[in-house]
Amino acid sequence: MKTRITELFGIRYPIIQGGMHHVGYAELASAVSNAGGLGMITGLTQPTPEDLAREIARCHQMTDMPFGVNLTFLPSFNAPPYLEYIDAIIQGGVTAVETAGRSPEQYMPQLKAAGIKVIHKCTSVRHSLKAEKIGCDAVSVDGFECGGHPGEDDIPNFILLPRAADELTIPFVASGGMADGRSLVAAMALGAEGMNMGTRFLATKEAPIHDNVKRAIVEADELQTRLIMRNLRNTERVMNNAAVQEIERIEKEKGESETIDDIRHLVTGAKGRLVLQEGRMDEAAWSCGMVAGLIHDVPSCDELIQRIIAETESIVRQRLTRFLDN
Amino acid sequence: MKTRITELFGIRYPIIQGGMHHVGYAELASAVSNAGGLGMITGLTQPTPEDLAREIARCHQMTDMPFGVNLTFLPSFNAPPYLEYIDAIIQGGVTAVETAGRSPEQYMPQLKAAGIKVIHKCTSVRHSLKAEKIGCDAVSVDGFECGGHPGEDDIPNFILLPRAADELTIPFVASGGMADGRSLVAAMALGAEGMNMGTRFLATKEAPIHDNVKRAIVEADELQTRLIMRNLRNTERVMNNAAVQEIERIEKEKGESETIDDIRHLVTGAKGRLVLQEGRMDEAAWSCGMVAGLIHDVPSCDELIQRIIAETESIVRQRLTRFLDN
Numbered sequence: 001m002k003t004r005i006t007e008l009f010g011i012r013y014p015i016i017q018g019g020m021h022h023v024g025y026a027e028l029a030s031a032v033s034n035a036g037g038l039g040m041i042t043g044l045t046q047p048t049p050e051d052l053a054r055e056i057a058r059c060h061q062m063t064d065m066p067f068g069v070n071l072t073f074l075p076s077f078n079a080p081p082y083l084e085y086i087d088a089i090i091q092g093g094v095t096a097v098e099t100a101g102r103s104p105e106q107y108m109p110q111l112k113a114a115g116i117k118v119i120h121k122c123t124s125v126r127h128s129l130k131a132e133k134i135g136c137d138a139v140s141v142d143g144f145e146c147g148g149h150p151g152e153d154d155i156p157n158f159i160l161l162p163r164a165a166d167e168l169t170i171p172f173v174a175s176g177g178m179a180d181g182r183s184l185v186a187a188m189a190l191g192a193e194g195m196n197m198g199t200r201f202l203a204t205k206e207a208p209i210h211d212n213v214k215r216a217i218v219e220a221d222e223l224q225t226r227l228i229m230r231n232l233r234n235t236e237r238v239m240n241n242a243a244v245q246e247i248e249r250i251e252k253e254k255g256e257s258e259t260i261d262d263i264r265h266l267v268t269g270a271k272g273r274l275v276l277q278e279g280r281m282d283e284a285a286w287s288c289g290m291v292a293g294l295i296h297d298v299p300s301c302d303e304l305i306q307r308i309i310a311e312t313e314s315i316v317r318q319r320l321t322r323f324l325d326n
Numbered sequence: 327m328k329t330r331i332t333e334l335f336g337i338r339y340p341i342i343q344g345g346m347h348h349v350g351y352a353e354l355a356s357a358v359s360n361a362g363g364l365g366m367i368t369g370l371t372q373p374t375p376e377d378l379a380r381e382i383a384r385c386h387q388m389t390d391m392p393f394g395v396n397l398t399f400l401p402s403f404n405a406p407p408y409l410e411y412i413d414a415i416i417q418g419g420v421t422a423v424e425t426a427g428r429s430p431e432q433y434m435p436q437l438k439a440a441g442i443k444v445i446h447k448c449t450s451v452r453h454s455l456k457a458e459k460i461g462c463d464a465v466s467v468d469g470f471e472c473g474g475h476p477g478e479d480d481i482p483n484f485i486l487l488p489r490a491a492d493e494l495t496i497p498f499v500a501s502g503g504m505a506d507g508r509s510l511v512a513a514m515a516l517g518a519e520g521m522n523m524g525t526r527f528l529a530t531k532e533a534p535i536h537d538n539v540k541r542a543i544v545e546a547d548e549l550q551t552r553l554i555m556r557n558l559r560n561t562e563r564v565m566n567n568a569a570v571q572e573i574e575r576i577e578k579e580k581g582e583s584e585t586i587d588d589i590r591h592l593v594t595g596a597k598g599r600l601v602l603q604e605g606r607m608d609e610a611a612w613s614c615g616m617v618a619g620l621i622h623d624v625p626s627c628d629e630l631i632q633r634i635i636a637e638t639e640s641i642v643r644q645r646l647t648r649f650l651d652n
Contacts, residue, residue, distance in 0.1 A: 002652030014649075125548075144470070145482050156471050156482030158503035158512065159548050159616045165508075166620075177484035182491075186484065186512035188649060189641050222451075222485050290485045294492075315515050316646045323340075323514060324642055326328030 001309070003193035004171035008117055008137055009096050010066050012036035013309055014194025015184070016119070016173055017201045018140070019070020019098050020148075020287070021045050022276040023209055026055050030062035031206035031301040039067040040098055049084035056092035068096030068119075075102060082107060090114040098140065101149075103127075105134045121175065121196075123151030125163050132170050139164070139172040140196045146176025147199045147225070147237050147289030158190070165191025179294040181311025185320075199289040205300045210279030213286070214298050222293025228267070228285055232260055236267070237289060242282035327635070329519035330497035334443055334463055335422050336392050338362035339635055340520025341510070342445070342499055343527045344466070345396020345424050346474075346613070347371050348602040349535055352381055356388035357532035357627040365393040366424055375410035382418035394422030394445075401428060408433060416440040424466065427475075429453075431460045447501065447522075449477030451489050458496050465490070465498040466522045472502025473525045473551070473563050473615030484516070491517025505620040507637025511646075525615040531626045536605030539612075540624050548619025554593070554611055558586055562593070565614035567607055 005014040015037035017028065024042030032039035041059060046052040052069070059067055069089050071082065086107055089097060097111060100121040104111070111118050112135060119138040120131040123146075128139045141164045143157030144150050155163075161174050174187035175196035187195045201207060203217045216239060226240050228247050238244055243266040250262050265271065271284035299307070331340040341363035343354065350368030358365035367385060372378040378395070385393055395415050397408065412433060415423060423437055426447040430437070437444050438461060445464040446457040449472075454465045467490045469483030470476050481489075487500055500513035501522035513521045527533060529543045542565060552566045554573050557580075564570055569592040576588050591597065597610035625633070 001649055003649050143482070143484065145484055153549060155548050155616060156469070156484060156503065158469065158471055158483050158509065159619060162506070162508050163548055163619055177482065180488070182488050182516050183484065185515035185646065188646060189511035189515060190508050193649075222481050222489055223479060290481060293485060293489055313650060316642065316650055320511065320514060320642045320646070323327055323329050323519075324639060 001312075003188070005138060005173055005194035008171065009038050009068075011038050013305060014173065014188075015305055015308065016040065016068075016098070016140070016194065016196040018121075018175060018196045018198040019043075019072065019100060020198055020202070021072075022273045023202060023207060024070060025208045026059035026062055027208040028201060028204070028206050028301070029067045030059050031204070032201065032305075033063045033065040033067040035300075035302040035305040036065075037301070037305055038096060039063070041067065041069045043069050043071045043085050043089070044080060049081060049088045052085055053088040053092055056088065056094055060093070066095055068098055069094050070098040070100060071104070071107075072100045073102035073104060083110065086110050090116070099136075103130060103134065104136070108135050119173070123149070123160075124153050124155070125160070125167050128164050128168055128172065132168055136170065138170055139168065140175045141172045141192065142196075143174070143176035145290045147291075148287040149234070149236055150176065150227075152230075152233055152235060157187070161187060161190035161192050176289060177291050179291045181308045181313075181315055183291075184308060184312050185315045197291075198287075199291050200295060200304070201301070202288075203295050203298050204304055205298060209276045212279035212281050213276055216281060217288065217292045217295050218298065220288070220292040220295075222290050224292060225288055225290050229260070229263070231255075234260070236285070236287060238285040239288035239292070241285070244285050247285060327638075329514070331464060331499055331520035334497065335364050335394075337364050339631060340499065340514075341631055341634065342366065342394075342424070342466070342520065342522040344447075344501060344522045344524040345369075345398065345426060346524055346528070347398075348599045349528060349533060350396060351534045352385035352388055353532050353534040354527060354530070354627070355393045356385050357530070358527065358631075359389045359391035359393040361626075361628040361631040362391075363627070363631055364422060365389070365391075366422075367393065367395045369395045369397045369411050369415070370406060375407060375414045378411055379414040379418055382414065382420055386419070392421055394424055395420050396424040396426060397430070397433075398426045399428035399430060409436065412436050415442070425462075429456060429460065430462070434461050445499070449475070449486075450479050450481070451486070451493050454490050454494055454498065458494055462496065464496055465494065466501045467498045467518065468522075469500070469502035471616045473617075474613040475560070475562055476502065476553075478556075478559055478561060483513070487513060487516035487518050502615060503617050505617045507634045507639075507641055509617075509620075510634060510638050511641045523617075524613075525617050526621060526630070527627070528614075529621050529624050530630055531624060535602045538605035538607050539602055542607060543614065543618045543621050544624065546614070546618040546621075548616050550618060551614055551616050555586070555589075557581075560586070562611070562613060563615060564611040565618070567611070569608055570611050573611060 355365030
């Protein structure tokens with residue numbers, strides 16, 4: 001396939017694996033890239049810039065294809081040493097960076113000077129336009145459906161993607177709600193030039209996470225996610241579990257909380273590792289998209305991407321063409 | 327075009343105008359049907375079954391094409407005389423009925439005996455399966471994006487449509503978030519065989535509503551809708567205005583209200599007429615979908631539908647095909 005996204009990143013199919021904390025290790029990133037997509041190492045899952053440098057080197061040993069690194073900019077007084085992480089990315093010969101969270105504006109000079117292609121994750125049209133303005137090469141437009149942080153506007157991709165298409169000049173991929181060839185065709189019809197998948201890649205053979213997590217995704221339907229931390233305007237879509245029910249109880253009791261301290265022991269971040277790596281499914285809230293309802297198996301990344309592309313071909317050349325021809 | 331929906335209703339294009347209170351008069355229904363879609367008279371906007379019979383006769387004078395009648399089943403102790411409305415539909419030679427609200431189960435024998443094709447509006451997979459089970463011919467699958475009543479599950483169409491496709495045998499159209507050819511192609515890629523539009527048809531020349539309403543839709547972006555009556559589990563998506571802000575104030579003050587009495591003077595229903603017909607834009611809450619952000623003009627129904635079909639052709643045969651061919 002050929003879209004502005006495949007051209008930009010030098011990949012075969014316009015399918016990106018989104019950065020996921022405690023998940024985006026070299027095993028998954030290399031598997032996605034070897035399958036023709038763009039795999040993504042999660043920068044801050046590596047405790048230090050030196051660890052990230054080692055993870056990048058490990059990924060290069062597992063694939064000759066392009067892969068990226070996710071860098072999430074947190075609203076933190078005790079910020080990670082971002083410039084050192086960026087240096088590890090540049091020295092590691094990585095050519096793509098997915099930024100998320102706060103605007104990457106202050107780091108754009110370093111990234112662009114090194115020739116790195118930057119795709120920024122945005123949950124609104126206004127943030128997408130800002131990303132374009134500061135020099136991002138592409139945007140990952142993230143709808144209300146998504147796992148993790150959907151923002152506070154609650155605009156699903158059926159609206160957000162065509163709105164982004166009407167406003168943006170740079171190419172964008174659809175993120176949130178993406179599972180299969182149907183998603184990819186729909187996203188491209190609405191103006192995207194590819195898709196980003198998170199939850200779907202959790203349920204793959206190569207995802208280096210506990211089998212309990214993969215099983216939970218396969219078993220869930222679309223009604224099993226919950227939104228937490230709305231009061232803090234830091235909304236996160238997570239899979240329902242005992243920790244989430246406890247968070248909801250605390251949030252209801254406290255009303256409009258202005259601090260995360262009450263629920264810190266239950267939310268993703270450091271605690272998410274207990275679920276994702278150790279399979280202790282009720283220890284903490286963990287990000288999961290509504291798309292879990294469309295996930296019914298645990299294929300390899302190559303099987304998954306080949307299936308998506310075959311379905312994409314079939315939908316465009318047969319289903320849609322027939323509706324028009326008859 | 328040809329899909330199971332065009333075949334079922336005997337229409338040229340798989341585009342349905344959804345029932346809208348104080349809007350679905352013969353003027354709009356006939357304009358949509360003359361343009362090749364399926365227009366819809368709103369049954370309960372007519373005060374009596376006799377009025378509905380007259381409105382149907384009036385519509386027959388304005389079009390030779392098939393059109394339908396919407397019947398909304400309310401959870402009311404003081405229910406309208408539904409059997410008499412249905413009799414007016416049957417005697418009027420109408421061949422399509424869109425049901426909404428509660429299940430149409432108890433009226434299916436009358437409708438089916440008269441050969442009427444029934445499409446039921448559903449906001450969930452489980453309700454869609456129920457509709458199929460009781461003999462509905464099709465379903466209108468209504469996502470979280472929609473104006474009016476999205477239900478309480480908050481599942482957008484990127485998830486809901488493929489989930490419906492995986493479960494249903496009968497055909498379905500996508501409802502909520504539908505505005506243009508991009509929407510139609512995306513909906514059909516995700517498994518729908520057509521689309522239902524409400525808000526988009528409000529902003530047409532033939533919609534018999536006040537120009538202030540059309541102007542408000544054209545001017546709104548996707549961030550201007552609000553959800554009211556969540557506490558009552560009767561959520562409605564409406565355009566933000568002074569009445570909605572007053573409702574939000576009351577809902578916040580009262581906490582979890584269990585009665586509609588506090589806000590009855592501000593919600594759609596009888597009061598919606600003041601906005602829709604008289605253009606008094608702050609008198610009451612009125613239903614509007616997020617899709618307002620994708621509406622920028624007020625074309626005729628024929629211009630609108632021709633544009634949608636041309637865009638559909640272009641997306642499938644050029645944009646999507648090129649992505650695959652290159």
